[in-house]
Amino acid sequence: MTESHAVDRQKKIVQILQMLHNGGSFEAAKKIFDETFDQVDVSEITNAERQLIATGLNPMEIQTLCNVHAAVFRGKINNNSKTPTEEIPGHPVQVLKLENTVIMSLLNDELLPTLKKWQQAGSDPELLTRMQHALADLMKIDKHYLRKENLIFPLMTKYGITAPPKVMWGVDDEIRGWIKAALKLVNTQPTPEPYDIEAAIEKAAKEVDEMVFKEEEIMLPMDLEIFTAADWAMIQHESDAIGYTLIAQPLPWQPTEAELAVKPKPSKMAQELNAMAEDLAKSQHLASDRKPKPTDRDVLKEIHQDVPMPIAPAETLAKLQAAKTEDGDNDVHKPSISVQRPKPKRRHAGPDVFGAATSGTDSGRIEIDGIHPARVLLPTGAMDLEQLTNVLRLLPLDLTFVDDTDTVRWFSDSGERVFPRTTAVIGRLVKDCHPPKSVDKVEKILSDFHAGREDHADFWINLHGEKMIYIRYFAIRDPEENYLGCLEVTQDISEIQKLDGEKRLGD
DSSP: OOHHHHHHHHHHHHHHHHHHHTTOOHHHHHHHHHHHOSOBOHHHHHHHHHHHHHTTOOHHHHHHHHHHHHHHHTTTBOOOOOOGGGGSTTOHHHHHHHHHHHHHHIIIIIIHHHHHHHHHHSOOHHHHHHHHHHHHHHTTHHHHHHHIIIIIHHHHHHTTOOHHHHHHHHHHHHHHHHHHHHHHHHTOSSOOOHHHHHHHHHHHHHHHHHHHHHIIIIIHHHHHHHOOHHHHHHHHHHHHHHOOSSSOOOOOOOOOHHHHHSOOOOOHHHHHHHHHHHHHHHHHTOGGGSOOOOOHHHHHHHHHTTOSSOOOOHHHHHHHHHHHHHTTTOOSSSOOOOOOOOOTTOOOOSTTOOSSEEEEETTEEEEEOSSSOOEEEETTEEEEHHHHHHHHHHSSSEEEEEETTSBEEEEOOOSOOSSOOOGGGTTSBGGGGSOHHHHHHHHHHHHHHHHTSOSEEEEEEEETTTEEEEEEEEEEEOTTOOEEEEEEEEEEOHHHHTOOSOOOTTO
8 A cells, every 4th residue: 555545545534534523424424435445454543533633623522423433434444364362361352352252142142132022021020130130240341441441541541542542431431321320220119111221221232332343343453563462461460450341260371481572563553643642742731741850769770770789870979969069068958879888787777877878858768778678767767668568558548649740650559449550550641540521620630739729639439339438639749838749548438437436445
């Protein structure tokens, strides 16, 4: 395909999508498409949708009509070559497709046929019960979507592919809502009108079916094109913590050493999508445009490199010495590093240990001597990294730290989080960790924190009618009121609300 021909094809697809978004006839658009194309590549479709967003079209508008897009392209997407990777048991792609197979069987072999029999019978409690159970099972699709949103979408964003995650996440939330609405109807007493139940179930089923098509014909082929073996290994490693939909825990899968050694190869699709993503980012004035300030961790990383002893490069020592000289002997707010050979067999005795590399201020320092575990020295005491890690792990709270560039840098993990978090979110803009309907609220909170208008924001929700969740956001500032980031604190307070009277230590 010549470059000019490829451009002409892309323009034609954009014209067809614009026609649909401007209220044009679906049949007319489908006719034009069928007459113009025998096959289309996934990249051509996604590039066309990205062009629409880049011209100012709200992603939520694409979300509204993306099922129409899928219907236009159905049967025409070029996916002739099957990669063996997706067929390997336990591989994340194989797992997602297996779940989709079971989900579609639940719809086509149980829920929809039972609905039809129930309508024909007029009133049959047994058939109604079967629909209740089928919809309750369908609600478990949440695990499937959570893995996609928390593991796959962050990687797509990492590679600059931002439009598909934004659109699909919004649709995922709508599907959850449709299934929940249908389940509520079949459990309502007295039983609502059969037509209302039929409409709700068929709407939910149709949306689920369309999402399966988008995942398997658009999202996964794109991901297989750009994700590395290490990316898929990360997804597999983090999946168990979120869980699976209607299948047993998959077989363990790991890429071979040879697969991990393969470096990402240049991909035309990734290059095109990355270039368009950069144009879109420039037009949106993202918070990530702000350059992060160097931290003590950056200095330590530069010092350590690949050597066991912390030996600072000459240029680093010169910079630090210059900073100290400019400020006299006052190192309260200047990074300080002292590098000496450690005294052998020296035990950690407290904050006054010498022969160590330290970094920080009077409000906190890190101490590393090359022999003992690194220690974090705080104004009110000290802990080594193992102690600190396990203290944070045991806190009855879910904590997430977002730095001053609005990027997720750390989260606590007790193994029983209220909302899933995976390491895929580290380094991701926090606004990209929320569904589209919540992004404006998150950005408002962060904007108020940056501007100093607010210092905290509190919310509480009744999660699935089972748990009362208290969510708090705190602006983190230093003594000079410089904004350092945001701490999200989430807590299940269901049991706390039940407390009554007193229980003392002696009781």
